[in-house]
Amino acid sequence: MIQLSNVTKQYKTSNGPLTAVDQVNLTIQDGEIFGIIGYSGAGKSTMIRLFNGLEKPTSGSVIVNGEDISKIKGAKLRAARHKISMVFQHFNLLWSRTVEENIAFPLEIAGIDSAAKKKKVAELIELVGLTGREKAYPSQLSGGQKQRVGIARALANDPEVLLCDEATSALDPETTDSILDLLRSVNEKLGITIILITHEMHVIRKICHRVAVMEQGKVVEEGDVLQVFDAPQAPVTQRFVQQVTNTVGQQESIEQIKEQYQHGKLIKLFFVGSKTEQPIMTQLIRQFNVDVNIVHGNISPTKSGPYGTLIVQLAGTDEEVEKAVAYLTAEGIKSEVMSHE
Numbered sequence: 001m002i003q004l005s006n007v008t009k010q011y012k013t014s015n016g017p018l019t020a021v022d023q024v025n026l027t028i029q030d031g032e033i034f035g036i037i038g039y040s041g042a043g044k045s046t047m048i049r050l051f052n053g054l055e056k057p058t059s060g061s062v063i064v065n066g067e068d069i070s071k072i073k074g075a076k077l078r079a080a081r082h083k084i085s086m087v088f089q090h091f092n093l094l095w096s097r098t099v100e101e102n103i104a105f106p107l108e109i110a111g112i113d114s115a116a117k118k119k120k121v122a123e124l125i126e127l128v129g130l131t132g133r134e135k136a137y138p139s140q141l142s143g144g145q146k147q148r149v150g151i152a153r154a155l156a157n158d159p160e161v162l163l164c165d166e167a168t169s170a171l172d173p174e175t176t177d178s179i180l181d182l183l184r185s186v187n188e189k190l191g192i193t194i195i196l197i198t199h200e201m202h203v204i205r206k207i208c209h210r211v212a213v214m215e216q217g218k219v220v221e222e223g224d225v226l227q228v229f230d231a232p233q234a235p236v237t238q239r240f241v242q243q244v245t246n247t248v249g250q251q252e253s254i255e256q257i258k259e260q261y262q263h264g265k266l267i268k269l270f271f272v273g274s275k276t277e278q279p280i281m282t283q284l285i286r287q288f289n290v291d292v293n294i295v296h297g298n299i300s301p302t303k304s305g306p307y308g309t310l311i312v313q314l315a316g317t318d319e320e321v322e323k324a325v326a327y328l329t330a331e332g333i334k335s336e337v338m339s340h341e
């Protein structure tokens, strides 16, 4: 478990002290994928450096597995750091070393014997999906493959915590997804706690269990990913949620839908968590004398269940349509009438 209690980090600057992290309280449980999201300058990088003891808090404590990482020194600090590994945005690979030599590097530093090192490197190469690329140099790899090497290297010494510093920010969307899938499988297979910092809500949605939103050094909102998506409180969180739910393209298509479907009632349904859209819609069609036309859908999986919206056109008598809407409400699905004849 990692626990931050009243952590403040100030830097001295020529303009006086600058508070990068401001009175943060946070608990991260073993085995979870915890995301920290914020815009540039929010204090995310400072936070990640507090987790591995690279920065010391000005006040407060950072307890990692029962030890205050900001107070221990020497061999104890080295042992604690050994359990916390990092994946970087720009990979930080050694360019003159092959894939397998990069992955072996932390094992060499740790003084692991040659046979054990070979075995471990082979296991890691398989785990991250780089079989066949062992002898390649970083310059011969795609961005995604480079990050796979970065992840394998970070896992070499069997860490308990993996810190990911904008690990997918330099990658295209498809490669981002494949790296996020890899991180999720590392978390599931090895039980490693993953803390990632990002400015992309897509990353949070895709793999995190919980999220903390940072603004001006403070954690302004924290909770289960689904809960934060469902009811974002802080304005900055609302902006992040809109990143994945309300693109300009969708706004335009909603206007088109309204134009196109002028009969019946157009209703926007919000699906959160375990309620999946299909059985509910099937029930709706079976139980009520209404025609249901699915006109737009945007349902995305999260770690705790689906999240998203579905726009349906309900046509039938007023009474049947009312009953159908009441049924949806009773099933716990929020709805919003967009238009009706």
Ligand SMILES: Nc1ncnc2c1ncn2[C@@H]1O[C@H](COP(=O)(O)OP(=O)(O)OP(=O)(O)O)[C@@H](O)[C@H]1O
Pocket: 011, 012, 013, 018, 019, 020, 038, 039, 040, 041, 042, 043, 044, 045, 046, 047
């Ligand atoms: N070593 C330092 N000395 C002085 N100020 C610093 C230092 N490191 C960070 N800061 C300042 O602390 C604030 C938080 O920076 P931090 O890098 O933690 O934010 P961030 O959310 O990671 O942003 P970015 O994604 O742009 O790195 C910023 O105002 C930054 O200028």
